[in-house]
Amino acid sequence: MAEHAAHHHEPGEDVVFGQYETIEQQRESYIVGMWTFLVTEVMFFGGLFLVYTLYRWKYAEVWHGMSLHLNFWLGGINTAVLLLSSFSVAWAVQRAQVGDTKNQIRLLWFTVACACTFLVIKFIEYREKIVHGLYPDWAYQGLPDVEFGPSRLFMSLYFAMTGLHGVHVLVGIIVITTLIFMTKAKAPSISDYIPTEMVALYWHFVDLVWIFLYPLFYLIPA
Amino acid sequence: MAKQFEEHGHHVIPTRTLAINLAWLMALMVLTIVAARVTHFLPTMPGNVVAMSIAIVKAFLVVAIFMGVKYTTNLAKLFAIGGFVWFLLLFGILIDYFSRPWEPVKGWEPLPSTSLPRTPGVDE
Numbered sequence: 001m002a003e004h005a006a007h008h009h010e011p012g013e014d015v016v017f018g019q020y021e022t023i024e025q026q027r028e029s030y031i032v033g034m035w036t037f038l039v040t041e042v043m044f045f046g047g048l049f050l051v052y053t054l055y056r057w058k059y060a061e062v063w064h065g066m067s068l069h070l071n072f073w074l075g076g077i078n079t080a081v082l083l084l085s086s087f088s089v090a091w092a093v094q095r096a097q098v099g100d101t102k103n104q105i106r107l108l109w110f111t112v113a114c115a116c117t118f119l120v121i122k123f124i125e126y127r128e129k130i131v132h133g134l135y136p137d138w139a140y141q142g143l144p145d146v147e148f149g150p151s152r153l154f155m156s157l158y159f160a161m162t163g164l165h166g167v168h169v170l171v172g173i174i175v176i177t178t179l180i181f182m183t184k185a186k187a188p189s190i191s192d193y194i195p196t197e198m199v200a201l202y203w204h205f206v207d208l209v210w211i212f213l214y215p216l217f218y219l220i221p222a
Numbered sequence: 223m224a225k226q227f228e229e230h231g232h233h234v235i236p237t238r239t240l241a242i243n244l245a246w247l248m249a250l251m252v253l254t255i256v257a258a259r260v261t262h263f264l265p266t267m268p269g270n271v272v273a274m275s276i277a278i279v280k281a282f283l284v285v286a287i288f289m290g291v292k293y294t295t296n297l298a299k300l301f302a303i304g305g306f307v308w309f310l311l312l313f314g315i316l317i318d319y320f321s322r323p324w325e326p327v328k329g330w331e332p333l334p335s336t337s338l339p340r341t342p343g344v345d346e
Contacts, residue, residue, distance in 0.1 A: 221269025
């Protein structure tokens with residue numbers, strides 16, 4: 001299979017690297033590798049979700065009370081924005097598979113625009129919380145109707161979990177933008193749709209985390 | 223067209239499938255907001271169950287369709303599912319917090335056993 005190695009290929013032709021037998025085997029390796037990384041990400045967020053569950057169980061009433069102070073409309077808009085971006089990035093992968101680079105790049109830009117919108121809305125929310133003295137540092141003021149200590153714990157977890165998620169959104173913007181420029185420049189490392197697929201898997205994971213964060217912080221029942 | 227969608231052994235998901243998936247996700251999002259904030263008819267436990275069930279269904283739709291796990295190879299499926307199985311196993315740790323009072327340890331009696339932080343003046 002070495003005849004198919006990277007150095008002699010026409011545009012649009014599949015490039016099988018030397019260590020693989022077939023293009024299918026090569027693609028499977030990339031996808032499994034990406035999922036392995038995503039499993040480590042599940043573990044990374046998993047610990048925080050565990051801490052969240054423990055304290056919500058202990059301070060159920062405070063958690064509900066604090067949840068009412070988060071703007072669930074803004075959170076809802078952000079959920080819709082991320083779902084839409086997941087759709088656009090999945091569509092971009094499909095365009096990459098059929099070799100429609102022009103629309104692939106358009107859809108990737110649209111995904112970046114959604115990611116930026118998400119961060120702008122998140123910034124508005126953070127700002128509102130900080131202005132109201134709800135940032136859980138030494139100046140934390142709490143709320144008159146909820147117990148002070150546990151309420152600060154809630155805000156700590158809110159900033160830690162949505163903040164870590166926000167960092168992932170930021171990384172997503174950087175990665176997708178890099179992919180766009182590399183695709184435009186016809187970089188040799190981008191020989192098929194696989195890089196787009198892997199970036200898309202990461203982006204869907206970011207959406208996935210938010211799907212759980214939204215009801216867990218904004219929609220806590222009484 | 224069918225040939226184009228299956229060439230080279232990878233599955234090209236039709237735009238229609240992606241659009242329907244998005245529509246379901248949006249509908250479920252509206253449903254979860256209505257159930258939690260607009261109607262106010264659900265008590266605590268059913269409210270939690272409904273919110274988490276909807277989130278799990280949404281996650282399933284993203285993983286199966288958008289991430290293409292439904293169409294991928296068995297090995298990739300194993301890795302994808304493995305991650306979420308591990309996530310469920312992690313929550314087994316909570317059994318510890320739940321079961322400590324079952325076997326009281328000498329010296330712990332005055333306070334309910336917990337590994338949670340104590341609130342000075344309240345717990346002590």
